[in-house]
Amino acid sequence: MKPILIMAAVPRELELLVNTLQDPYCDTDATFSATEGNIGATRLVCCAGGVGKANAASAATSLVERYRPELIIITGCGGAYPGSGLSVGDLALASDEIFGDEGVDTPTGWLDLGQMELPLLTKGVRSWYNSIPLARHEAQKAMKLAGSHGIQLVRGRFVTVSSCSGTKGRGQELARRYQAVCENMEGASIALTALRYGIPCLEIRGISNLVEDRDMSRWDISRAVEAAQRFVIKIVEEVSR
Numbered sequence: 001m002k003p004i005l006i007m008a009a010v011p012r013e014l015e016l017l018v019n020t021l022q023d024p025y026c027d028t029d030a031t032f033s034a035t036e037g038n039i040g041a042t043r044l045v046c047c048a049g050g051v052g053k054a055n056a057a058s059a060a061t062s063l064v065e066r067y068r069p070e071l072i073i074i075t076g077c078g079g080a081y082p083g084s085g086l087s088v089g090d091l092a093l094a095s096d097e098i099f100g101d102e103g104v105d106t107p108t109g110w111l112d113l114g115q116m117e118l119p120l121l122t123k124g125v126r127s128w129y130n131s132i133p134l135a136r137h138e139a140q141k142a143m144k145l146a147g148s149h150g151i152q153l154v155r156g157r158f159v160t161v162s163s164c165s166g167t168k169g170r171g172q173e174l175a176r177r178y179q180a181v182c183e184n185m186e187g188a189s190i191a192l193t194a195l196r197y198g199i200p201c202l203e204i205r206g207i208s209n210l211v212e213d214r215d216m217s218r219w220d221i222s223r224a225v226e227a228a229q230r231f232v233i234k235i236v237e238e239v240s241r
Contacts, residue, residue, distance in 0.1 A: 003036070003043040004236065005069035007060060009186050011048045012221075013076040016229040018046050030066070032059045039236045045069065049186070053162060056186035060193035071138065072194045072201045075232050077208035077224040078158065078182040081175035082168065086154055086182060086207045089223045091231055093142055093155045094203035097132045097188035098178045100159040110177065121196055131157075132191040135200035142202060142231075145238055151231060156181035158203060160188035171211030183211065202235075204228050 008014045014035075018024060021037025021044060034047040045067050049059025060072070074094075080086035099120065103112040112130045113120065119127035139155065146153035157180040165171045165183060174180065187203050194201035206224030209216075 001043060002070035003045045003067055004239070005063055005067060005072045006044055006046045006232065007056070007063070007072065007074050007186075007190055008046075008048050008076040009051045009056070010076075013225045014046045014048055014229070016226060017044070017075075017232060020233055021046070030062075032062050034063060034067075039233065042236050042239050044236065052185050053160065053189040056189035057193055060190045064193060064197050064199065069199060071135075072190065072199055073232055073235070074187050074190050074201065074203040074205075075225075075228045076184065076186070076205055077221055077228070078184040078205035079165065079171070079209045079211045080182045080207045081171050081180060081211050083175060084154065084156065084181035086210075088207055088209060088218070088220050089227055090207045091146070091151065091153045091227055092158070092182050092205050092207060093139055093153050094134050094158040094187060094191075094205075095139065095155050096134060096157045097191040097203065098157055098159045098180060099130045099132070099188045099192075100161045100174055100178065100183065101163070102130055120192060128192075128195065132188055132195055134191055135202055138200050138202050141238075142204070142235060145234060146231070149234065153204075153231070154181060158187050158205070159183040161185060165211045166214040168212045175211075182207065204231055204235075 024037035114129040206228035208224035209219040
C-alpha cells in the first residue's frame with residue numbers, strides 16, 4: 001500500500017503527528033530523515049525537510065522517489081494577508097500555490113514568469129508558470145470534513161516567498177497581485193514536485209501571524225501548528241475508514 005507523505009519545514013510542525021503514529025520508525029541514515037508509522041490502516045511518512053524553497057524541492061523529490069506516495073500533504077504555519085478574513089489560530093487550505101518571487105521588477109511594473117515566457121514545468125501542450133494547482137477533489141473533501149466537525153477552513157491561494165513579508169505594505173502588495181490569503185516559504189516547491197510526478201497534493205496551514213509590520217509578540221506559532229496537525233490527523237483518520 002502506498003503511503004501518504006506529510007511534509008513540513010521544521011520538526012515542531014510535525015511533532016503532534018509523529019507522536020500519534022503507531023509503531024513509528026525513523027530512518028536517520030537517509031538524505032532526508034523521515035518517520036514512518038500508521039494511523040489506523042493508513043501508512044504515513046512524515047518529514048521536516050527544512051526551511052525554504054530549495055530544501056522543500058530537494059526533500060520532496062528525494063521522498064517521492066523513495067516512497068512513491070499516493071498523496072502529499074503539506075502542513076505548517078503561515079502568515080495571513082490583510083483582507084483574507086483569517087486570524088491567528090485559524091486554518092487555511094490552498095487552492096493554488098504561487099511562486100511569489102519568480103519574475104522581474106521593471107521600471108513599468110512586475111512581470112511574472114508567464115509574461116516572461118519562462119515556464120517552470122511543461123507537460124505536452126500544457127505549461128505552468130507562477131501558479132501551481134493543488135488537488136481539487138481532495139480539497140473539496142477536506143472542506144466537507146471541516147464543515148462536518150464545525151471547523152472553519154478558509155480556502156484560497158497561497159504565496160510562497162523566499163523573503164517573508166515583514167511590513168504591512170508588502171503583504172498588501174502580494175495579496176493584491178495574486179489575490180491570495182496567506183504566505184509561506186515552501187509550499188509551491190512541494191506542489192510543483194507533486195505536479196511533476198502526477199501526485200495529488202493538499203496544503204493545510206495554521207495561521208501563526210498576520211502579515212503586518214513585524215511584531216513577533218503578536219504571533220502564536222504553537223497554536224497554529226497544533227491546529228493544522230489536528231486537522232491533518234482528522235483527514236488521515238477519514239481516509240482510514
